[in-house]
Every structure is written in C-alpha cells, then in structure tokens.
Amino acid sequence: MAGLELLSDQGYRVDGRRAGELRKIQARMGVFAQADGSAYIEQGNTKALAVVYGPHEIRGSRARALPDRALVNCQYSSATFSTGERKRRPHGDRKSCEMGLQLRQTFEAAVLTQLHPRSQIDIYVQVLQADGGTYAACVNAATLAVLDAGIPMRDFVCACSAGFVDGTALADLSHVEEAAGGPQLALALLPSSGQIALLEMDARLHEDQLEQVLETAAQAARDVHTLLDRVVRQHVQEASILLGD
Amino acid sequence: MLKSRTFLKKTRAGGVMKIVREHYLRDDIGCGASGCAACGSAHEGPVLEPQPLDRVSSLCPQPHYLLPDTNVLLHQIDVLEDPAIRNVIVLQTVLQEVRNRSAPVYKRIRDATNNQEKHFYTFTNEHHRETYVEQLQGETSNDRNDRAIRVAAKWYNEHLKKMSAENQLRVIFITNDRKNKEKAIEEGIPAFTCEEYVKSLTANPELIDRLACLSEEGNEIDSGKIIFSEHLPLSKLQQGIKSGAYLQGTFRASRENYLEATVWVHGDTEDNKEIILQGLKNLNRAIHEDIVAVELLPKNQWVAPSSVVLLDEGQNEDDMEKEEERECTLKTAVSEKMLKPTGRVVGIIRRNWRPYCGMLSKSDIKESRRHLFTPADKRIPRIRIETRQASTLEGQRIIVAIDGWPRNSRYPNGHFVKNLGEVGDKETETEVLLLEHDVPHQPFSQAVLSLLPKMPWSITEKDMKNREDLRHLCVCSVDPPGCTDIDDALHCRELENGNLEVGVHIADVSYFIRPGNALDQESARRGTTVYLCEKRIDMVPELLSSNLCSLRSNVDRLAFSCIWEMNHNAEILKTRFTKSVINSKASLTYAEAQMRIDSSTMNDSITTSLRGLNKLAKILKKGRIENGALTLSSPEVRFHMDSETHDPIDLQTKELRETNSMVEEFMLLANISVAKKIHEEFSEHALLRKHPAPPPSNYEILVKAAKSKNLEIKTDTAKALADSLDQADSLTFPYLNTLLRILATRCMMQAVYFCSGMDTDFHHYGLASPIYTHFTSPIRRYADIIVHRLLAVAVGADCTYPELTEKHKLAELCKNLNFRHKMAQYAQRASVAFHTQLFFKSKGIVSEEAYILFVRKNALVVLIPKYGLEGTVFFEEKDKPKPRLTYDDEIPSLKIEDTVFHIFDKVKVKIMLDSSNLQHQKIRMSLVEPQIPGISVPTDTSNMDISEPETKKKKLQK
C-alpha cells in the first residue's frame, strides 16, 4: 500500500547507505590472458566485464581509418541472465547501440588517440548482472581494461550515477532507486583535471538542483578513482612481483 | 570513499521472481542517548534525554526509555501521544511495519518524532551491525520481526550499561503480545504490557482512560455468550470473492435504523449493486465505511428496506432477546417486488475506523466505570468505554476511538481520547463539525512551518530568472470585503495597435510550495481551504495565504500571469503565460469597483482599466450564455455577526453585482485557456475539471414542477435548458424564476477533478466548455497548485518531477481532492445550520413566508427567501394523531386532509429551535398558513417577540 521509502527521515537509503555513499566496489585487472587488456568490476550487485584489443590495424573497410588519430570502437552487450526478468536482448538493439555510442564518446575523450593514427582500439563490455548504474560500471571496467592493455590515457575515466530524492542528491543509484523514476544523471569524469568526459540525464531537473546532483556525482566519481587507483597499483605490484620471480 | 567504515553485505532473496537486494550493515549508527560516549561521533544528534526522570513508574523506579513493539504503536498511539510519555525508542523495524499497516498512525508517529519535546528516537536497527537479524528457515516474517525487536531491546540494555554503570539507565520493552513478553523476560529484557506500564505511572492516572482496551486473543474473557459469528480470515475472504461466493463492498449503516445497513458492491456488474443487511447478527460488527465481504442469503430470506425509524436507546447491555423482538418488527409483510438482495457480513476486509465525536451516556449504575458513548453520527453504533471521569465528561462533547468488537459483546469497545468542551458551545461545535467532516484543521506542524520563507522576505535577483517584470502595469484586485487571501488580480490596457491587452495575475503559490516536501504533502492532504461562518481553515500556513502569496496592493508579489491580446469584440488574438512580478495598485471590494465604474467623475488608470474589463466581460458572458452556459441559483446565506459576542444577529442572502460577474468571467477565461494549454502539452496527465451532463431522469422533478405552473422546461441540451429557464417567467409570481433555477441546481451532477489520461469525456456542462480546469485560486485549492506546476513546465519556467507525470498518482490525488471538496461543502453547510440555530435561538419563534421546494410523502420542504433558509415541515409526529396524507408522485403534490400542496406554493411557516435532543438540536418548522384544522399552528405566536422581525422585514422591503 505504501510505496517504497527511498530515503528515511534518519537519512538512510533502502539498502542502508547514506546519500553520498557508494556501493561496495571490487575489481580485478587482467582476467583474460588472450586479450590485450581486460578487467572485471563489481559495484554492489552490478557486475561488468571489459575486454580491450588494440591498438591494431583497421578491420574491415579502410575508409574508416582516421588520418590523425585512432578509431575507438565500443560494443556493449548484456547477458540474458543479467536482470531479474530474463529477456533475450539481441545484439544491436537500441539500448545496446546507445550504450556503445556513449562509451565511445567517453573513451574518445580520454584515450590519447592521436598517438595511434590510422589504427583501431576495440573495447568490448558485457554486463553480467545489472542492478543499477550499468553505464558507470561499464566505464569503470573499461578504464581498467584500457590501462591493462597499456594504452595511454589522459587520465582515469571514472563514472558514477546520481539521483535526486526529496531534496537530497543520492550517489550511485541501485536498481530499486532507478526504478522509482526520479531524475538520474550519469557522469564520467577525468578526476585529476576535473574535466567531464560525458554527462547524461534523461529527466527534467531544475537547474538550481543540478549543481547539487552534479557535485554529488563528481564526488562519487572521485571516490571511485581512489579505489580504482588502489586496484591498479596493487595489480602492478603483483605483476612486478611475478616478473621479479 | 569507504573511509574507516566497515560494510558487511548480505543479500535477501525470495519470491517467485528472484529479487536480490543489497543490505549494508553499519557500525556508525548511534543509540540516540545524549551523553553516550560510545556513540559520541555518530551521525544523529542525541535525542533521548540522559536522565529521563519525569515519569515515575512503580514498576521501574530507575530512569528508563521505552521501546514499544508494532502493535503497541498501532493501537496505543493515543497513549504515546500524551505529553507524559517521552523518551521512546522507535525501531526501524517497527516503523516500517506501521507504515505498511496504517498511514494515519505512521503520520502521527512522524509528527511525534519531529516534536523535540517528545524525545522520540528512531533507531535504524535493520542496518546496525549488531542488531540485524536474518530470517531463519521456517520462521515467519512476523516472528522474525518480533525477534529483531527483542534483539534491539537487548542490545540497548547492554549498550546503556556500558555507558555508565551507576546510573542504571534501562530500556523497557512494551508489548501486548504475551508470548513475546515471556520470551523477552527470558532473554533478560525488562518487559511489560502497555496496560501494566500505564497503570504503574501513578502520577498520571488520566492516562488509563486513553488506553485502548484490546481483548488479547487467547485470553478472551468468557463473560456472556457469543453473540456474533466469527469473521473469516482475509485469505478465505479473498478466495470467496474470487469464486463469487462473497461480494466485496462498502458498508453503509442507515442513519434512521440501527438494525439496517446497505453494502455497495464494488465493481461494474449492474445487478446486486446494493445489498441490504438487516439485524445485528447479519450486520456482524461491521461499522459504517468498513470494507466488508458479504454473503447473499437465499431468496426466501430476502427483505425489503424498512421505513421504520429505530434508534438504539437501550441502556444496558447485551440483552439480545429484546433485540430479536425488535428485529421482527422490521419484517413487515411486503409484496415480492419490493424484496431486495439481502445478505450477511462474513468478514471485514478493511476497517475504516476513525476517532468519533459524541457524548457520554452515563451508566445508571453509580459506581460503574463502564459507560456507553453515543456518537454524533447516527450511523456509528454506540461504543462502550471505561472511564473514571464520567461525571466530568457528562454534557461534554468528547472523542472516542474504537479498539475492537469482540464476539461476545453487544457494543464495540473503545477508549476516551479527548474532551472537546461543553455541548452547544460555539468552539466545541465548530471542532465537532470539522472532525465529523474529516477536515484536517490541526495547527501546521513544525516540519511544515520550517519550510516557510524566513521573514523579512523579499524578491531576489535569482527569483527574477524566468520571470517577467510586470510591476509597471496598472493591476488591481476585486474581492469580497474582508478578503485577506487574494488569489487574483487583473489589468486591462490599450495597446498601440488599438487592441486590448488583458491580464489575469494569479498568486504564484507553487513558487513557495515545492513538490514533495512536508508543506506540499500537508496542502495536498487538506486539498482546500474551508470557509465556515466565522472561521477559515487554511490549506497553507497563514504567512503564505494572507501575506506572501496574497496579491495585496502596493507590495511586490510573485504571480503567474495569463495575458491575452483581444480585440474590442473580446475575441482572443493571442494568449501567453508567464511567471511574473506584479505590484497591485489597489485592492478593491466588489462594491468599490462597481462605484468606480459607475462614477462619472473618476477617470484614473485603475478606473479605466476596470471599465475596459467590465465591457469585455459583458461580451464574454453573452457569448458564453449563447453557447449554452447555465446561470443557476442557489440561495447563499450570510450572517451578520455581532462584533463582540460573535453571535449571528442577522441573516441575509448574498448580493450580486456586475463586478462579481466581471471577475468571474475572466477567471473562467483564464481557466479555460490554461486547460487547453496543459492538455496540449500533457495529453496524458493534465489535471482537469469536468461537469458531466445529468441523466434525463434527474430533470423529472423540475419538468413536473414547471408543468404544474403551466411552464415548459426543455432539458435535451444545456442550451435548451438555459433558454427555457430564461423564458420561464410569470408576471404574477416574480420569484418563480429564481425557484426554478434553484431547483435546476439540484438536478445537476457534481463537478469533479480528473486526470486527462484516465478519462475521455472532458465536457463541462454547466459552463458549456469542452475543457476546463482550476488555475485561479492556488491559495485555497490544491488542484490549482498542480495546474500551476504543469503550466510552469509547459512554458519552461519550472522543472518537472516524477509524480507530476504519473497518471495513477494524479488520479489518486484527484480522488482525495474531490473528497475534500465535498466534505468542505458539507462542513460549510453544517456551519450555516449551526449558526442558523444560534440565530433563531436568540430570535425566539418567528413566522415567515416560504415557498414549497419539494413535496415528500409525509413532509414539505420549504425555502424561506428572506433567510435563504431551507427546512422541512413534517406532518407526522410521534405523539399526535396522524393526519390523512395523500401523495401524488405525478403532479407532484401532497394532500393533507382537504388541502392540496404543490411545488412552488406559497405558505407561511413558524420557525423555532428544537433543543429537545441536546446532541442534535435542529430548526423545527410548522405550518401556519394555509390553515388546516388540527394541523397548522395558530398565526398568533403572541407571547413571543414577533414585532421585531416584522419591522426588519419592512426595512428589507424598501
């Protein structure tokens, strides 16, 4: 009878987080040996896998090659078992294409593409389990995978979503919170410079509130950065120990 | 990011579709006790007092906090709200259960929590690392929650022990569940039932009265035999309803007969819409407005609705045999045709109990603490309550809440909640009528008031964004005298191209009331401002209604403007909407505005503006009437109050001036323009208002009545009706036309709000407009606030929010608004009725001319034009011999002895106040002229003061 209370009077969200807190993040790099780079990330119950090939020569029509920089090719897919309700999502449906496009925009802004003219970088991302914030998880996974592949980037790209409930901005929305239908914002940030690689919002939000939501998302993205940075350092350390042996 | 916090992650799974949700446990949730070192750095500010010593309990002499379980919160909220109860820990588990089970109680708890004096603390135990419990295999969620509550109670006691060993702060678990209490005590938690605890508060004996008396299941006192059959559990009812064995409907008790009720069956099936229930056993403890499941009885047990008036007057008690005797009197022999589907209640789907107003009928037994309470609403059964203060409560209006109705009890059990004051006292009676019509009228809570702008308030640079500065325009407002909540202001000026620019400026209330906050929720709940005879119950706090939103003269105010460019024939050439800032140049009354228009000497800009408006309004009105808009009439009464005693000293019908209709005309135009705009922009979720055409049968009475006066009223279309009403004139009887219009008003349907995506018929019959909405009174109607928000989004002046574009939410809102408007109307009528009584109480007995509005089988309904007062003249009285009455439905007419009465006949009636029933005082009317021997009363009311009203009458006639 009563709908779900997204934010209690005491300031707790449905899953017990406070407004600005992220879900638990776990990540691993180099999960596949065959690929040039790969990474796996869990943000709460959202799980994503990213694989990177390249830079390599343009596949298919040569006409697509860019004279001054590398072509970034992104493909997104989600596993049929990724959501509570099983749905067959063929490759190339509207949602996947859109997501692919967004990822491509994000990484064209971050990867130093001019270092590899006339070549191609492939980023494949698959969502294994979706529980809100799929775009953010994809970006974060892809960032790790690109780093794993050793492709030079301007900076990490760290993404996080944010929403707005009862006058409070919430960071890193879970599926339940997304489904409630409030405004949502997805932000991909280059944390060191504070530059925005991608900003997307699909509901109307008053500009007075935009600032608050944006800041919440940015802070969350910076928090993600701290974490990813730790993951990368640990990975490098492990790798160097292996090499040292 | 996670900083020093440790998170443990648990997942909950269940249901057919697998739902996996994360559940974080934290170690940074404080216990809420001030002075607790362990929780010093926790987020929440301490709420509970360190030394709660104000309560002295004989059971627990140490300082302590209370920790109630869900059922205590749900049923004993009246006790918890008492100022004596403070320092209570409300667990999240408990709060969530309450939220799911009772929205009103949930709201009351939130209000208590927000009240700093109460020291209520909400402990988020479900996310606390040490108090979270997982559901065990085979454990019901109820048991799991009970266990969670006990774990939290135990944790609290141990936690507080750590805090300081010597001050022995304890947490007492309050539960009425015997098993739960036993388990708690086993686990070392101090636990009491609510009753035990309240009785131990020796300093507050009055609290005992407020205890809900619940016969706990299992230890039902077996005093007396079982009267009623058992209510089936919900699961069985639902099964039965699905299979068609039972029907679900709303239980409506009869006002006249306590042994009879009807059930309105939900759903669309045409037959069996209404089911009759007769006899206590078949009513089976259902109470007015409950949602019940009924089973139809076999056809040979069907009955006809009885026309007997039966009041429950027995004093004591459980005397069922007498009842059965009475029930037999209902079963009079009737023709088979009259029999209606008859049934019995098999179970209750949802109770709709509320606190009831009424009076105590003191028990005859002197020392008795059990008394019966008689609610003011006759549809509610009498309620048995236990109180020690019966003698003080006698003759007072009190509020009582029902707690339950055991199977072996003739009456439901309840408890005393509040004393409103002496019966007949003006304030008490106002309170009663507000409560009985469910008009929310408590002072606004702190949470609501905290959202008001801080004074002194002024318009800032930021507010000017998306807003036009219209302060240079010559805007003025026209309202009734004494109006402090000015919603609307107008202007009219000539443009360079010779056309006219007309602006309607409406208070920008949605600027102050932001979607979803406490202020918004409270306004939405209230739905409308309620105007009583000498009191106004505001929908929004006074700072807004009478100051910041009110478009007073010579101050800058925010407005939402609708601006038209028109030619001199009042044809709209352009329409635009904008948020604006205005500065009204004058707040006029209707009379003042009229005077300016009529005055030949005044030619200032305000007056020219008014004249321009007036001219256009006349053209607009003419066009509207040609389209078939109805001008109906309902007598409206106005009281002249004595300035000191606030007693009504005179009654007068409202006067209407040209300027009234001038303002009205532009409001209608603005509403229509806005309706078009928001429907264009939001075809699925615009909030509109419609007025359905009445079914032809509604008009029968009007047509027949007119026919009896040799007039023809056509009702095929609104236009035909309007035209034939215009032509229905009688030279010898000038008041006839007004009477016809009054009658026509009664034939109309109720206009309602609706969501455009949920309906296809938008037509407004009365206004003859294909689309309509309410935009012009956002200070006093919530619908207008939503319309403002929609329009603001449509013109890009404000942002949208999810609820605004959800049609089911909007439909839900419309339902509440329609209900509130209806209730406000009833409350208003009740207030007029009460003041009419006061008026006639001071006036004594008077005789007045009246016209017959309706004839009934045993009565005449008459209207007294002088007071705009309607009343019923009965011809059947209890202790008098019944006159010969012949009723003819066709004409319609009523023959009393040898005199025939028709609708619209002129009669003379005597009016007096009947106070024989203290709780239900009423105006009694009796016939004076024409004289019928043995029926009519003598004209001469000699010993009464009749000269005074006579002179008054003359004055009025001048």
Ligand SMILES: [Zn+2]
């Ligand atoms: Zn503590």
